[in-house]
Amino acid sequence: MAVTQSSGSQLQLTGCPWHDVNEMLQSVGLRPTRQRMALGWLLFGKGARHLTAEMLYEEASQAKVPVSLATVYNTLNQLTDAGLLRQVSVDGTKTYFDTNVTAHQHFYLESNHELIDIPDSHVALRSIPDVPEGYEIARIDMVVRLRKKV
Amino acid sequence: MAVTQSSGSQLQLTGCPWHDVNEMLQSVGLRPTRQRMALGWLLFGKGARHLTAEMLYEEASQAKVPVSLATVYNTLNQLTDAGLLRQVSVDGTKTYFDTNVTAHQHFYLESNHELIDIPDSHVALRSIPDVPEGYEIARIDMVVRLRKKV
DNA sequence: TTACGTGCAAATAATTTGCAGTCCC
């Protein structure tokens, strides 16, 4: 839903993961519960990431964080609604969540189902398409599908 | 899978729907059964279309064509594998099938979940992104998400 | 005839939801 820039990304980050995630949650009106803190840590603690709910659940389990898959889904959706995450759908089945909410596009490696950010400058359009009467562009999603060269 | 141009689109079309669909099926090695003929007719009989399995099933039912939803799915997948259809995933849930298999991009009307072709020429990229070593571009999927202007 | 196709119902897969118990403010 949220297309505007995340308010979360306008917070000052201190570099302290605990503090940052706490702020981030507060800023969008979510209580900093144990599982949300842990998930936030995993999500935002190490740079831009592309994760499915299943992957994050897996990570949390390995990190000994007690959290249910349902809560992972709920949390990801809440963060997405709050504009802290962006959903990327690439092949109909799995839904990826991207911690980078700024305008950017993706490579998709068909061989191993991996998403990679495309360096920014490279993907400007030559011309803006004519938008039908009464509509405006909410967002442009572009996925460059890559396959292994033979 | 199939990224190359459909062999089906290289057939000479006679304008006779029955003949054309028949040819199309034969050309990819599918038996022209009653339900495949009917579905092909619905799909290709009236220009470029964007349909979900459910929508096509609905149309078939209304056209009094006896066909099961499973067969609709199977047929759509077979035609996609054969390169006669292209899959477009736009919001993670529903999968659309596009009868236009040439390179082109889409508008997506968020308000009513409708897909529309973007007129060709408008969406060239200013520069090709640097593709990672060992990979090549299989396809570029672009969806321009539109919302109603306020 | 015989392999391919079809319908149905059951199986999956991904995700959401209802509800009783738990935790933050």
Next chain:
DNA sequence: GGGACTGCAAATTATTTGCACGTAA
């Protein structure tokens, strides 16, 4: 203390599959 949050299991939704029967070549 009370509403927000969590976990679990059951419910949904979209799609696939197994298998007995039907049909095109």
